Amino acid sequence: MRYFIQFTLLLLLIQVVSAQSIDAKEFLTVEQEQRYQNLIDEIRCPVCQGQSIGGSNASLALDLRQKVQQLIVSGKTDDEIHAFMVERFGDFVVFKPPVNISTYALWFAPFVFFLVGLVALFRSTKSNVIKTSEEEVDLEKAKSLLK
Numbered sequence: 001m002r003y004f005i006q007f008t009l010l011l012l013l014i015q016v017v018s019a020q021s022i023d024a025k026e027f028l029t030v031e032q033e034q035r036y037q038n039l040i041d042e043i044r045c046p047v048c049q050g051q052s053i054g055g056s057n058a059s060l061a062l063d064l065r066q067k068v069q070q071l072i073v074s075g076k077t078d079d080e081i082h083a084f085m086v087e088r089f090g091d092f093v094v095f096k097p098p099v100n101i102s103t104y105a106l107w108f109a110p111f112v113f114f115l116v117g118l119v120a121l122f123r124s125t126k127s128n129v130i131k132t133s134e135e136e137v138d139l140e141k142a143k144s145l146l147k
Contacts, residue, residue, distance in 0.1 A: 032072050039068050039081055042096075046089050 027033040040054035045061045053061040053068075064085070071081045082094060091097040099107050 027069075027073065035078060036069060036072055039072070039078060040065055042094065043068070043082075043085055044093050044095055046093060052095070 027036065037054070041052050043053050043064065045051045045053045045056035045058055045064070047058040047060050048056045051061075053064045068081060071084065076084070085093045091103060097103050097106060
């Protein structure tokens with residue numbers, strides 16, 4: 001029982017250490033707050049791999065959340081905020097980068113790999129059919145020789 005209590009206290013201490021303060025942002029309208037939540041989920045943290053600035057604990061993500069709040073309160077549209085972030089950090093900062101010359105590989109490489117895989121699959125099954133038919137002919141020849 002003693003070890004159970006010590007283990008439980010240890011788990012409680014671990015949770016206290018990992019607790020963080022919640023960012024309390026003040027907006028004029030509920031619509032602005034909703035836009036803020038949507039934008040921080042759509043903008044990628046430049047420091048963290050695959051996390052939005054809303055889910056990141058990096059200090060840069062905190063600064064970017066504050067900047068998004070300032071831009072929303074100052075009356076910028078979502079497109080203007082996206083353009084501001086892309087201008088500063090490049091196309092990497094948005095989860096849905098635009099289709100342009102520098103991002104063609106990003107958008108079309110999966111389709112190319114899929115087509116190459118289909119061609120390889122088709123060729124391998126076709127060669128297996130040919131091998132099977134050749135093996136059947138060889139088997140028939142061997143049976144005729146054994147008669």
